[in-house]
Amino acid sequence: MDDDIPALLPLHQVAPLRTQADLHHQWRAMMGPLGFGSRRLWLLFLDPDDRPTELLMQIDDIPDVPREGETDSLLRLCHEVRREHGLGRVAVLLSRPGEGPVRASDRRWGRALLASGRRLDVPLAPLHLAHDAAVVPLAGDDLLAVV
Template identity: 40%
Template sequence: MTYRPVISTQADLERMWRHLMEPLGFGGSSLWFLPVGPDGEVHPAIVQVEDVDPLPPPEEVLAMVAGVASVVDDVAPGARVAFLRSRPGRRGVDADDRAWARELYAAARTVGVALEVVHLATDADVLPLPADAA
């Protein structure tokens, strides 16, 4: 059976990321994204950008989010984008994680794409990085 979650709440989104990232344990830092349609259905394509910098240059994040928005609009018009940062280690949210979330939210506002709550996956847990905490 194919895993096809429907995202109606933040809890649904977190459950989806947990399902997709388990078993937890990462050799490097990555950024993952996928489209979530207006009806909450998740598009079956998940994309991983490997070896991302710990502290994102804002212009690079803006260019990446603009590219993601363009692709998502072609594949799933009207979709929101769900991002997750994964990295090795067992520590909780740190300054680099908050910087990534802050830059993703800022770039999405500039580009005009709707984002789901950004998440973080470490070797120990999956955690939300809401905009007001970034």
């Protein structure tokens, strides 16, 4: 169980989120006590210097597997928000109930988001997963694992 919850600082006090460790720390602070009733996607827009902005989208009750075109639609919206506000990367966290290792459904979301980001020229920060016991990076090895 990941009980070490860092303090959630005001945005103007948060250092740039340039590494996976920086992002992990921020997501862990933002999630607070862990425990999720459904799957959600969290999209945090970073400024060009990788500092978090007030723009945070939360998409509730996402399906286990992304539907055809779903991640493209989402990343098109992110592209427009970035362009309109002059922003940088988008940090993405998938949260879900349960514990344990990365699941096939987590991998499908991660792969689909990364593919849409590449296709639509939306730079994504390292992806993260939060479940009832921990916040972890969705690392390349996790996403490459056989489903």
